[in-house]
Amino acid sequence: AQSVAQPEDQVNVAEGNPLTVKCTYSVSGNPYLFWYVQYPNRGLQFLLKYITGDNLVKGSYGFEAEFNKSQTSFHLKKPSALVSDSALYFCAVRADSGGYQKVTFGTGTKLQVIP
Amino acid sequence: GAGVSQSPSNKVTEKGKDVELRCDPISGHTALYWYRQSLGQGLEFLIYFQGNSAPDKSGLPSDRFSAERTGGSVSTLTIQRTQQEDSAVYLCASSLVRGAGAQETQYFGPGTRLLVL
Numbered sequence: 001a002q003s004v005a006q007p008e009d010q011v012n013v014a015e016g017n018p019l020t021v022k023c024t025y026s027v028s029g030n031p032y033l034f035w036y037v038q039y040p041n042r043g044l045q046f047l048l049k050y051i052t053g054d055n056l057v058k059g060s061y062g063f064e065a066e067f068n069k070s071q072t073s074f075h076l077k078k079p080s081a082l083v084s085d086s087a088l089y090f091c092a093v094r095a096d097s098g099g100y101q102k103v104t105f106g107t108g109t110k111l112q113v114i115p
Numbered sequence: 116g117a118g119v120s121q122s123p124s125n126k127v128t129e130k131g132k133d134v135e136l137r138c139d140p141i142s143g144h145t146a147l148y149w150y151r152q153s154l155g156q157g158l159e160f161l162i163y164f165q166g167n168s169a170p171d172k173s174g175l176p177s178d179r180f181s182a183e184r185t186g187g188s189v190s191t192l193t194i195q196r197t198q199q200e201d202s203a204v205y206l207c208a209s210s211l212v213r214g215a216g217a218q219e220t221q222y223f224g225p226g227t228r229l230l231v232l
Contacts, residue, residue, distance in 0.1 A: 032219065044158075044206065044223040090158060094219055102148070102171055103219060107157030 002027040004093050004106035012112045013081045021076040021109045023091030030096040033074040034103070035065055038088040047089075050074060051096075061085070081113045117141065119224035121207050127230045128197055136192040136227045140209030148221065149182055149192050150206040158206070164190065165212060197231045204228050 003026045013019045025031055035047040048059025055067045065076045076089060091106040120139045128134050140147050149161040160174035164184045175181070179197075184190040194201055208221040 034220070036221075036223075043225045044208075044221075046220050046222070049220060092221075102160065102163040103221065105150075105158040105160070 002093055002095055002104050004091050004104055006089075006091055006106035006109045008109050009107075010110040010112060012114060014114050015083055016080050019076075019078050019081045019085070019111065019113070021089050021091075021111060023074045023076065023106060024072050025074060025091070025093040026072065027093050027095045031074075032094040032096055033065070033067060034092040034094075035059065035063070035074075035076050036090045036092065036105075038090065038108075040087065044090070047076075081111075083113045083115050086111055086113045119207055119209050119222050121205075121224040121227050123227060124225065125228045125230075127232065129232055130199060131196055133193065133195045134197055134229065136194075136205050136207075136229070138190045138192070138207030138209075138224060140188065140190070140207070141211075141222055142188075144209035144211050144222070145187065146210045146212045146219065146221075147184060147190050148208045148210075149190070150208065151203045152206055152226070153203045161192070161205075194229075197229075199231050202229055202231045 005024045007022055033050040036044045037047050038044045048057050048065055050057045050067045058064045063078050065074050067074050088108050088110050090108045092103050094103045122137045145166045147164040151159045151161055162182045163171040179195045182192045204226040206226045207224045210219045210221045
């Protein structure tokens with residue numbers, strides 16, 4: 001069975017500082033990995049995904065994520081945090097295997113950017 | 116183009132009553148998911164429809180929960196004999212799945228906020 005772990009319920013970072021939101025996964029075979037963001041009182045939005053190719057994936061709003069196969073991680077990063085980045089972030093995984101597979105979400109990490 | 120829509124946006128019901136939540140996916144999307152998000156909690160997978168395949172119901176918390184998807188499009192999530200612990204936001208998502216190598220970005224609806232009194 002596939003799974004996703006987001007070990008931090010909440011991450012606090014000062015505005016302008018770099019941020020990292022951690023995600024590790026477990027899946028049989030190669031993974032498809034996703035990050036979604038949920039701003040307060042708004043729906044979930046796709047942020048970025050890793051399918052294949054370069055391990056560093058760039059997404060919306062200046063976010064990027066690095067796929068590390070040996071560590072089975074897909075941490076979300078941003079060089080300089082903005083107050084407007086404060087939101088709930090979800091990591092998700094799907095196995096790259098034959099047939100149709102559902103996507104499994106992590107429990108979410110609340111990012112608080114402090115002015 | 117139109118995104119995923121859900122109705123109603125809010126639903127207040129009394130304990131023991133049945134409720135139906137509706138999801139209209141993006142036209143042409145073959146995969147449809149239902150999730151539940153309790154206050155301050157993560158996404159809890161409920162059920163997954165993919166084309167004409169049998170749905171994955173492994174996330175449904177009890178037999179009071181059921182869902183159907185008619186004509187491969189609109190889906191209805193039904194909760195019978197609602198309980199207070201059913202109070203949550205119910206999210207629907209759809210995606211376009213092209214075969215086994217699909218890049219399955221999900222598009223989420225705004226959710227239905229259910230309150231069981």
